[in-house]
Amino acid sequence: MTSFIQQIVDGLASGSLYVLLALGFTLVFGVMGMMNVAHADLYMLAVFTFVWVAEDGGLGNIIGFLAGTAAAVAAGFLIFVIVLRRVQRTETVALFVGTLGVSYVIENLVAKIVNFHDRAVPPLFDTKLWRVDGVRLVNSDVVVFLATLAIGLSLLFWLKSSSTGRLMRAVSESPSLAEVVGISTSKMMGLAVVIASLIAGVGGLLVGNQTQGIGPFVANDVSLKMFAVAVVAGVGSVGGAIIVGYALGIVESFTVAYVGSTWQNVIGLLAMVVVLLYRPQGLFGRYSRVG
Amino acid sequence: MHQIFFSQYVDSVLLVAFAYAVVTIGLQVTLASGQFSVAHAALMGLGGYAGGVISIKWNTPFIVSLIGGAVVGGIIGAVLARILVRTSGVLLGTVTIAIGQAASIIMRNTNSIAGVATNGSQGLSVPSRTTLPWAFGCAVAALAGALLLRRSRPGFAMLALGKDETVARSLGVSLLSTRIWGFAAGGALAGLGGVLLAHNNGVIEPADLSFAHEPLFFIFLVIGGSTTPWGAALGAVGMWWLQEFLRFPWSSDNTFLFLGQQDRYWILGVILVVVVLYRQRGIIVRRPLRYRGVLTSEPSPSLPVVVPS
Numbered sequence: 001m002t003s004f005i006q007q008i009v010d011g012l013a014s015g016s017l018y019v020l021l022a023l024g025f026t027l028v029f030g031v032m033g034m035m036n037v038a039h040a041d042l043y044m045l046a047v048f049t050f051v052w053v054a055e056d057g058g059l060g061n062i063i064g065f066l067a068g069t070a071a072a073v074a075a076g077f078l079i080f081v082i083v084l085r086r087v088q089r090t091e092t093v094a095l096f097v098g099t100l101g102v103s104y105v106i107e108n109l110v111a112k113i114v115n116f117h118d119r120a121v122p123p124l125f126d127t128k129l130w131r132v133d134g135v136r137l138v139n140s141d142v143v144v145f146l147a148t149l150a151i152g153l154s155l156l157f158w159l160k161s162s163s164t165g166r167l168m169r170a171v172s173e174s175p176s177l178a179e180v181v182g183i184s185t186s187k188m189m190g191l192a193v194v195i196a197s198l199i200a201g202v203g204g205l206l207v208g209n210q211t212q213g214i215g216p217f218v219a220n221d222v223s224l225k226m227f228a229v230a231v232v233a234g235v236g237s238v239g240g241a242i243i244v245g246y247a248l249g250i251v252e253s254f255t256v257a258y259v260g261s262t263w264q265n266v267i268g269l270l271a272m273v274v275v276l277l278y279r280p281q282g283l284f285g286r287y288s289r290v291g
Numbered sequence: 292m293h294q295i296f297f298s299q300y301v302d303s304v305l306l307v308a309f310a311y312a313v314v315t316i317g318l319q320v321t322l323a324s325g326q327f328s329v330a331h332a333a334l335m336g337l338g339g340y341a342g343g344v345i346s347i348k349w350n351t352p353f354i355v356s357l358i359g360g361a362v363v364g365g366i367i368g369a370v371l372a373r374i375l376v377r378t379s380g381v382l383l384g385t386v387t388i389a390i391g392q393a394a395s396i397i398m399r400n401t402n403s404i405a406g407v408a409t410n411g412s413q414g415l416s417v418p419s420r421t422t423l424p425w426a427f428g429c430a431v432a433a434l435a436g437a438l439l440l441r442r443s444r445p446g447f448a449m450l451a452l453g454k455d456e457t458v459a460r461s462l463g464v465s466l467l468s469t470r471i472w473g474f475a476a477g478g479a480l481a482g483l484g485g486v487l488l489a490h491n492n493g494v495i496e497p498a499d500l501s502f503a504h505e506p507l508f509f510i511f512l513v514i515g516g517s518t519t520p521w522g523a524a525l526g527a528v529g530m531w532w533l534q535e536f537l538r539f540p541w542s543s544d545n546t547f548l549f550l551g552q553q554d555r556y557w558i559l560g561v562i563l564v565v566v567v568l569y570r571q572r573g574i575i576v577r578r579p580l581r582y583r584g585v586l587t588s589e590p591s592p593s594l595p596v597v598v599p600s
Contacts, residue, residue, distance in 0.1 A: 104560035
């Protein structure tokens with residue numbers, strides 16, 4: 001029983017990363033109808049900036065944290081201005097490939113700078129280990145879990161009840177109708193991208209503190225899980241992304257414990273295929289978006 | 292001596308370029324049928340595995356391995372199309388990413404196929420059999436096949452479905468069978484290219500199937516032109532040349548000004564983004580289909596002129 005609870009705790013800790021990235025990804029997908037393949041690279045970029053500023057620059061953790069977040073937001077906004085805003089929506093392949101190209105550029109430029117090596121991430125605070133009835137609890141895991149939950153729920157609440165959030169949901173439901181009633185869709189899209197990048201940056205730094213390592217190509221595996229979570233939850237469904245992200249983390253940690261670590265990365269992807277066969281709009285999606 | 296080395300170098304670059312051209316034409320065929328497949332690297336790898344296993348187990352002539360790889364790629368493609376018939380667009384792309392990745396992981400956990408040791412993650416060692424004429428022949432055959440397909444009735448059905456699903460279906464184009472044929476034809480070409488590549492590299496690994504290899508084909512296809520097989524073929528050959536050129540083979544330490552050979556990846560990425568922004572359909576664009584017959588019609592009958600009296 002202890003090991004069972006331990007798997008759930010570990011799953012919640014590792015699922016936090018999927019939730020954090022899927023939140024932003026699904027928000028942008030919902031509002032713009034575009035999948036931003038380069039979204040997971042913002043996490044990588046934030047952590048690397050933190051390492052450069054805090055450790056190589058010797059400026060300390062707080063400035064490093066701010067610089068990492070700023071780098072993620074700036075990169076996200078640049079991707080929006082240069083690529084996302086300008087690609088024609090009707091060309092599905094061009095849409096996908098444009099952001100794929102961006103991801104290729106970011107990863108390989110960073111890889112070039114660090115000579116294709118992984119880096120250790122300096123911890124934000126001292127790691128403490130607690131044992132509650134035999135279950136291991138690490139304080140960095142707890143911080144990531146609580147922060148993710150807070151970010152996710154406040155995003156959900158903001159979308160639900162604030163006036164800007166309502167405008168954003170209107171754009172998500174129908175961009176053309178939103179334009180007709182006088183909502184500036186391009187402003188909403190930019191805002192969605194900035195919020196998504198902010199979440200990816202802050203969350204990414206907390207996750208970097210948890211995993212204590214970062215590599216330039218870490219986004220490849222993570223972005224597949226991000227797609228899986230967003231698609232299984234239903235594109236544009238923020239609440240669904242929270243539930244499915246944690247569920248994926250828990251399922252993966254059970255897979256590692258009882259099936260074998262080689263199958264860890266395949267479970268979520270297979271779940272996605274099965275869900276899409278029976279519910280093409282996703283588990284929590286109300287609308288199926290064409291294109 | 293330098294001349295010999297140089298010509299061998301050119302041969303090896305061209306050989307890989309032609310093999311990639313075959314895969315890229317396959318990707319173009321599948322995309323043209325309205326299915327956004329991101330699983331062609333996996334189909335290519337599985338075709339390569341099939342061809343390699345056939346070569347080793349029965350020591351067959353090379354042509355048999357090629358056909359075997361193409362058949363396996365085609366069958367897997369057809370099965371994928373059947374399973375995924377309810378999804379389309381970007382969602383289909385996402386699911387095919389997942390399937391490709393799953394195939395890679397499954398091959399990593401497979402230690403033998405039909406009694407031939409595939410060695411899990413180390414990959415299957417394949418005899419080196421691909422020569423430049425084989426690669427060139429396959430590329431020409433693939434291009435000719437894809438061009439002929441566009442002139443045939445099933446090819447028109449695929450194009451129609453790719454352009455507008457609703458209109459195509461209302462005109463009586465069968466969604467299921469057209470999609471299956473589109474994915475099967477593309478998968479067969481991907482498998483064929485995979486056999487060529489595996490028998491050139493001497494090894495086929497599970498990592499070759501993964502999503503990490505997928506951007507390459509999209510770079511070839513989108514820069515070359517995604518609307519015609521010519522774009523796929525010329526894009527693959529041209530871009531492969533370009534990326535070999537960016538390794539600066541003429542310089543002794545592979546550097547040029549401040550650029551080293553590692554820089555070619557992000558340079559390719561920048562080229563890709565620029566092409567996507569300014570030429571969404573790639574450099575070579577197909578002329579739109581149009582009716583080439585005589586466009587005269589009967590003059591409309593004029594009404595009798597009634598002169599008011």
